Amino acid sequence: MSEKGCKLGIPRTPQTVSKHRNALGAAYGTAKSGTGIAAMSVMRPELIMKSIIPVVMAGIIAIYGLVVAVLIANNISERVSLYKSFLHLGAGLSVGLSGLAAGFAIGIVGDAGVRGTAQQPRLFVGMILILIFAEVLGLYGLIVALILSTK
Known part of the structure; x- marks a missing residue:
């Protein structure tokens, strides 16, 4: 395993870069x-379903990394x-780091926005407008990753 650059049995491939960074951003956005x-919800329980939008948008960020990881895995040959x-490394890094930034932005805006909306x-x-712009950050990384992985 040492000749492949693995630590603790976790291979460092573009797929893991894209999935892990996006998952970190999505997890932070969801938690925040x-x-x-x-x-x-303690003060205004009627607004719970309306306020779930930031959590859904943070979850979508994780899907971007999964899409790129599948595309990269299908392009790998012998x-x-x-x-x-x-x-492939550039594609994984672009979608991963943009997903991380988008997840952080969604988490911070979602937390403050939900509390302010109450x-x-x-x-x-x-x-919602700020959340859309934060989501577009992740979408830009997905577009760049798709361009890089299909060359």
Whole structure:
């Protein structure tokens, strides 16, 4: 295992880079938004279903990494060139790091937005707009990764 660059039996491949970074971003976004929903639901339980949007958007970020990991895994053959390997690494890093940033943004905006919406319902539209822009960060990384992995 040492010749493949593995530590503790976890291979360092572009697939694991894309899945793990995206999963970290999605987990942070879900946890941060979830704590905001839990705090808000004590005061305003009728807003729980309306406030679940940040959690759903954070979950979508994780799917981006899975899509790229499957595409990279299907492109790997017996003999892979160095050029193709670096393209796959770049694809994994682009979707992974953009997913991490998007997950952090969704978590922070979701937490503050849900708590603010409980006190002032007019903040809901602003929260949704900012969440959409945060989601687009992850989508940009997915698009770059798709371009890199299909070359």
